[in-house]
Amino acid sequence: MRQQLEEIKEKTKKVLEENFNSEELNDLKVKILGKKGELTTILKEMGKVSAEERPVIGQLANQVRDELQQVFAEKQQEIKNKELENKLKEETIDVTLPGREMKKGSIHPITKTIMEAEDIFIGLGFEIAEGPEIETDFYNFEALNLPKDHPARDMQDSFYITPEVLLRTHTSPVQIRSMIEKKSEIPLKIICPGKVYRRDDDATHSPMFHQIEGLVIDKNIRMSDLKGVLLTFAREMFGTEQKIRLRPSFFPFTEPSAEVDISCVMCGGKGCRVCKQTGWLEILGSGMVHPNVLRYGGYDPEEVSAFAFGMGVERIAMLKYGINDLRLFYENDVRFLSQF
């Protein structure tokens, strides 16, 4: 058996001097050292070896196995190196090949408009407040002086989850939430940008759109403060030549209420198709906050007064960038988006 072991060792070493690829080497390794390999077959005869000789032969067998494993490993490495070397010789890299172009993204025009408006209002001392898009009837309507069955609810037909829970139809509920959170402290100056939902769908209305709502509460807040803030906003957003005009309107949560127009961004006020020859474009709703709303928010209408306004971001972006179909904002066509 000793002889057999020596033989297999020598034979294997000799064979390994020849050239192999890694697959052939692996086959050979299995043939010699594998479970049914030659070395294993020899070791099965161990039982026939006499008791005194067994430890010596055992040791020799281990030695042979270790040595062969070592030789195989070395050969394996050698083959690997050779294969890599050959590969490097064959492969050439063309450094003149132009690189793959990385497409640069851009900020969505709606996001861009919101960011711009935020910058303007932060400059005027406002803070940004946010609230949930799934609202309760209380915050979305009731606390805004819109009791159940109030006819003005018709203007804001919504998506209901249960009779008491709905997708918010405007960002005005954030007013109430912020007032309650502020615990009647003054001044409160916030804007609330965010998504809102209504049952509407055409070229100028989408079931989901964005609003920015503003609220200022302090002592002696007057309509002229509202006008000053909105004029500053219009000039920063659309240009220093801008004029604004307030028209009487109705909202249940403001009294008095006003619709605010800016001079037409297309014709500068001369009259054109976009402003329907009026020279004016409506951009937002506003007014002095109704005493009931202040009370719902925990403020005393005898002590403080407030103004609020709310605008549609899509409308602002359409006017600013001359976009005529609101649905373009949501189609994700890069030809449209890459222009911003």
Ligand code: PHE
């Ligand atoms: N919430 C009103 C709307 O969505 C806009 C508005 C806000 C009007 C604040 C007045 C004051 O139509």
